[in-house]
Amino acid sequence: MSAVRILGLGPVPAGGPGVARLLRILAGESLAFSETESAAALAEFLPPARTRRLDPLGRMALLAAYTALRDAGLAPEEARSERWGIVVGTAFGPQTSTFSYLDGLIDSGDHLVSSLAFTNSVHNLPAAQVSLALGITGPVQTLSAFGETAGAALQTACGWIRTGRADRVLVILGEESSPVMDYVVGRMGGGAGSVRPLTNECTYAPRPGGAALLLGSGAAGYAGILEVAEGLTTAEAASQAAAADLLYCAASGRSDEAGDYRVLASRSAQVRAHAGFYGSLATGLGLETAIAALALAGRLPEGNPSGSAKPRTAAVAGVAGPNRVTLVSLED
Amino acid sequence: MNPREPVVTGLGCLAAGGAGLETVWAGMLAGRVACGPPVRFAAAPNRRSPVFEIGAGSWTPSRLAPGPDSDRTLCLEFLLIALEEALGRAGLRPDDLRGRRIGVCLGTTVGCTLNDEAFYRAYKKGERPGLPAIRRFLDSNPAVFLAGALDLRGPVSTIANACASGTDAIGQAAAWIAEGLCEAAIAGGVDELSRIPYLGFSSLLNTSASPCRPFDAGRDGLNLGEGAGILILESRAEAGRRGASPLAVVGGYGCSADAYHVTAPHPDGAGLERALRQALAGRDPAAISFVNAHGTATVPNDAVEGQVLARVFGPGVTVVGTKGYTGHALGAAGGLEAVFTVQGLGEGVLPATAGFQDADPACLVVPTRQATEARHTFAVSTSLAFGGGNAAVLFEVPR
Numbered sequence: 001m002s003a004v005r006i007l008g009l010g011p012v013p014a015g016g017p018g019v020a021r022l023l024r025i026l027a028g029e030s031l032a033f034s035e036t037e038s039a040a041a042l043a044e045f046l047p048p049a050r051t052r053r054l055d056p057l058g059r060m061a062l063l064a065a066y067t068a069l070r071d072a073g074l075a076p077e078e079a080r081s082e083r084w085g086i087v088v089g090t091a092f093g094p095q096t097s098t099f100s101y102l103d104g105l106i107d108s109g110d111h112l113v114s115s116l117a118f119t120n121s122v123h124n125l126p127a128a129q130v131s132l133a134l135g136i137t138g139p140v141q142t143l144s145a146f147g148e149t150a151g152a153a154l155q156t157a158c159g160w161i162r163t164g165r166a167d168r169v170l171v172i173l174g175e176e177s178s179p180v181m182d183y184v185v186g187r188m189g190g191g192a193g194s195v196r197p198l199t200n201e202c203t204y205a206p207r208p209g210g211a212a213l214l215l216g217s218g219a220a221g222y223a224g225i226l227e228v229a230e231g232l233t234t235a236e237a238a239s240q241a242a243a244a245d246l247l248y249c250a251a252s253g254r255s256d257e258a259g260d261y262r263v264l265a266s267r268s269a270q271v272r273a274h275a276g277f278y279g280s281l282a283t284g285l286g287l288e289t290a291i292a293a294l295a296l297a298g299r300l301p302e303g304n305p306s307g308s309a310k311p312r313t314a315a316v317a318g319v320a321g322p323n324r325v326t327l328v329s330l331e332d
Numbered sequence: 333m334n335p336r337e338p339v340v341t342g343l344g345c346l347a348a349g350g351a352g353l354e355t356v357w358a359g360m361l362a363g364r365v366a367c368g369p370p371v372r373f374a375a376a377p378n379r380r381s382p383v384f385e386i387g388a389g390s391w392t393p394s395r396l397a398p399g400p401d402s403d404r405t406l407c408l409e410f411l412l413i414a415l416e417e418a419l420g421r422a423g424l425r426p427d428d429l430r431g432r433r434i435g436v437c438l439g440t441t442v443g444c445t446l447n448d449e450a451f452y453r454a455y456k457k458g459e460r461p462g463l464p465a466i467r468r469f470l471d472s473n474p475a476v477f478l479a480g481a482l483d484l485r486g487p488v489s490t491i492a493n494a495c496a497s498g499t500d501a502i503g504q505a506a507a508w509i510a511e512g513l514c515e516a517a518i519a520g521g522v523d524e525l526s527r528i529p530y531l532g533f534s535s536l537l538n539t540s541a542s543p544c545r546p547f548d549a550g551r552d553g554l555n556l557g558e559g560a561g562i563l564i565l566e567s568r569a570e571a572g573r574r575g576a577s578p579l580a581v582v583g584g585y586g587c588s589a590d591a592y593h594v595t596a597p598h599p600d601g602a603g604l605e606r607a608l609r610q611a612l613a614g615r616d617p618a619a620i621s622f623v624n625a626h627g628t629a630t631v632p633n634d635a636v637e638g639q640v641l642a643r644v645f646g647p648g649v650t651v652v653g654t655k656g657y658t659g660h661a662l663g664a665a666g667g668l669e670a671v672f673t674v675q676g677l678g679e680g681v682l683p684a685t686a687g688f689q690d691a692d693p694a695c696l697v698v699p700t701r702q703a704t705e706a707r708h709t710f711a712v713s714t715s716l717a718f719g720g721g722n723a724a725v726l727f728e729v730p731r
Contacts (some may be wrong), residue, residue: 034432048634062727082588082606093445093492102452110531118532119594123444123492128719131589137603140589140721141500145476145490152489159507165610180455184466323694 004158006073007221010212011065011290012174016041017067023075038063045076046133053116054129055094056208060125061172062133062210065277070172072214072221080135081296085166088127088142088173089153089286095178097121138166149173152288155228157215167216173286174210211286213293222293254292335569338506339578340727342422342564345522345671347658348557351391352417357675358505360657360683361703367555367659373527381539384557384659385393386410397481397679398424400583403464405472406524406558407443410664415478415518422564423576426482434485435517438474439497440663444490447528451705474522486514495626496587496717497521498561498666503585505565510591515570521667522560529662530556532598535674538593538630544660545687546627547634547699549569554628558660561667563674580674583710583728586610590720596632597716601640604714604722608644611712613723617645621708622682624673625699626716627653628660629687633716638695641714651699651708652676656686666715673713677729682706707731 013021016037035056042059045066051059065086069076090168097120104114117127124142131140140162143153150173157169215226345352348366349359359366368383394412396419402701419426446469453463475490487508493500498521504517533539533556540553571578586607591600623641627634641649654672661668676682685699710728716721 086589095446097447098447099452101528102447102449103456105449105528105531106453106456110527111378113378113531113535115532115535115537118529121445121447121532122441122494122718124494124717124719125594126591128594128721131591131720132594135591137589137591137606139587140493140719141504141587142492143489144473144492145488146470146473148476148479148488150489154488155487155513156504157487159513163507163511180452183455183460184463187460187463217397232676 003217004161004215004226005211005217005221006226006293007168007216008068008070008074008214009222009290009293010066010068010071010214011287012038012060012064012067012210013287017063019071019294019299022287023294034047042066047308055097055120055125057094057096057174057176058089058120058126058129060174060176060203060208060210061130061212063136064172064174065130065170065208068212068214068257076134079168079213083167084136085139085157085160085169086136087128087131087139087153087157087169087171088124088130089124089171090142090144090173090175091146091149092121092175092181094121094125095176095181099178099180116299126172130172136170151228154226154289156230158226161215169215170212171286172210172212175208177208209287211290213289214285217260333568335567336510336512337568338509338580338582339568339571340563340580341476341566341571341576341578342418342420343562343579343671343674344417344421344471344664345393345560345606345668346386346410346414347559347661347668348386349657351413353671353675356478357672360654360672361681361687363541363684365657365686370525370530372525373530375527375530379531379534380541381530381553382543382555383525384555384661386558402431402727403468403471403635405443405468407440407474407522408472408477410524410558410560411438411474411478411522414419414520414522414562418562418564424564430483431485433486433514435488435505435508435514436475436479436484437487437489437491437501437508437517438478439493439499439501439521439639439666440474440523441492441494441497442523442526442529442547443472443474443663444492447526449527463482476553477520479543486517493721493723495660495662495665496715496721496723497663498668499664499670499713499715499723499725500587502563502565502582502666502670502698503587503723506585507581509565509567516564516566518562520560520562520670521661521664523558523662523664525556525558540629541549543687544629544656545689546625546629546655547638547651547692547695547697548629548686548688549690549692551629551631551634551692554630554655555659557655557661557662559658559664559668560650561664561669561671563667563670579678580729582725583725584611584613587721587722587723590722592720594719598720599636599637601636603720604637604640604643604716604724607712607724608640608714610711611726613726615710619708619710620645620649621706621711622652623651624669624676624711625651625653626714627655627699630654635692635694637714637716638697642696643671647696649697650682650704651697652682652704653685653688654683655700656688657683666713666723669713669715670727672728676706677711677727680706708720
């Protein structure tokens with residue numbers, strides 16, 4: 001079985017895509033999410049006419065995918081293959097289209113619902129849009145299981161590569177925000193503060209964003225081997241996380257300041273705290289894994305505590321599920 | 333024998349034809365079709381497509397995971413009922429699974445979508461609705477719910493691949509077992525009827541105003557359905573350790589994307605053909621017993637699918653379409669059809685394809701017109717999805 005490596009990163013944290021953007025956030029810049037900036041970034045890869053009818057989640061998925069390819073030094077045409085696959089993980093799916101469809105139903109009646117909004121509201125449409133744009137004709141899946149989503153997506157991709165079902169897989173993990181979700185989070189007691197990982201406190205700050213990870217075997221774009229541990233009990237996961245490099249803990253301190261992406265901790269208290277709702281976001285693990293890969297490559301900014309992880313040999317990103325924790329480790 | 337070979341040891345289902353595989357299968361062999369206007373929800377008079385709805389009196393809540401029934405979605409009820417049957421057929425009790433590395437991989441569409449109309453209407457009016465509907469949604473993701481309710485410690489995934497979700501879930505669960513990630517898994521699909529997709533499919537103009545007619549020359553669209561189709565998968569070693577007799581082997585799985593169109597299949601069907609050839613895993617296509625086709629009864633799906641089946645297996649291949657008995661149950665479709673495929677292999681007989689009467693030359697294949705013998709060792713169930721996804725899973729039995 002082949003070891004799975006990260007060949008390219010396509011983080012879409014706040015405002016715009018790319019590793020440089022993520023590094024600026026990690027260095028302490030506070031950047032707000034901007035649909036306009038994201039749309040401009042996507043226009044580098046696809047004509048706006050091609051993407052204007054897409055749901056924001058679909059556009060984010062495309063932006064993340066193209067960014068990961070560029071980061072890996074690959075032209076988009078190289079993805080046009082039945083040996084490439086796509087796994088999209090999203091806990092809540094295309095929210096804008098989901099609620100836009102309901103708007104049409106409520107405002108105009110049963111007979112005038114929008115077929116476009118309905119189509120775009122189907123969870124697997126972002127994956128389909130990436131497949132269409134890049135010509136990827138291998139396995140394509142969309143997973144949606146709250147806290148299990150991101151880990152399961154990475155595990156699925158690793159399995160495909162290890163067993164020869166695909167040579168390269170784009171794993172795209174992300175969420176939209178929406179006024180409805182903001183309302184829900186507010187009613188649940190979150191939204192006002194920032195995330196405080198590795199504490200027993202938990203506030204929720206929903207932010208849109210995501211990340212694509214281009215996975216494959218062979219020569220590594222980033223140091224390390226990606227492994228997904230699953231089915232751990234909370235105690236097992238807490239123990240592993242504690243023993244591992246607490247890279248994401250340091251990074252999450254910056255997340256507090258930037259307030260634009262989430263880093264979830266895997267300590268048992270945090271597992272419980274996050275289990276119910278926004279701890280289930282798919283975005284968290286995608287960005288965490290990207291940060292871990294950057295740390296192992298020695299690319300985290302100086303001055304950030306995470307930067308001291310440079311010579312270390314392992315990093316762990318974790319996301320909490322109701323009864324288990326998924327860990328992603330990068331090991332030389 | 334490969335100790336990690338995934339085998340099927342239990343089957344359970346719930347569909348418009350009733351609760352329990354024996355009931356549903358007997359109804360199919362007898363040609364009974366339970367299709368009518370939606371009862372549980374209303375829609376504008378010009379939305380007249382009938383549905384395959386599970387009657388309120390045809391099932392009783394499962395005892396598998398006791399809980400406040402009012403908080404449970406129909407999806408979860410359907411899932412538990414089918415699972416209870418599947419576990420019973422496998423000779424397993426819920427306590428046998430607790431705390432073990434058992435995976436859960438389920439396909440759904442409605443079951444993972446936040447489309448609570450009443451909540452959203454209230455929100456839109458500025459009424460600041462409470463969150464019971466949201467909490468219900470958060471507590472109802474099928475795979476996450478089941479893993480928590482039964483304390484299962486293996487991999488967990490809910491696959492949202494639209495109409496191929498159930499087939500992909502079975503393929504993925506089988507892959508987990510083959511990779512050694514778990515010793516057994518609960519796999520399949522579950523979905524419930526809802527106004528939201530009902531009106532959405534109507535807006536796409538691909539529903540029929542009459543009971544659907546898969547592969548028929550006069551077919552004019554699908555009918556939605558609901559239900560659950562659940563398989564208990566185990567490694568051959570685990571089944572052997574328990575002394576369980578496998579009903580079938582999961583002999584192959586294939587999946588691919590068309591990269592062609594978000595709602596229409598690629599006219600050359602190359603993606604479906606790739607998925608089928610992956611699932612065949614080197615077997616002689618001519619030796620197939622039958623194909624349980626996706627067969628939605630839409631004009632493009634059945635034409636493309638029929639042409640691919642004829643190309644891969646030959647125009648004389650035995651094809652059955654079962655959506656004339658269940659409707660298109662979306663995320664549950666692949667689970668239900670996999671259950672029927674294993675049952676057909678085991679019983680050596682297939683039902684007639686309900687709704688089919690006149691062959692369509694464009695389809696190149698002619699589905700079963702009456703109960704038909706199925707005597708060879710392996711069969712394939714196919715699914716095609718929104719977004720251009722294709723999936724095929726192969727089951728095999730010893731003869």
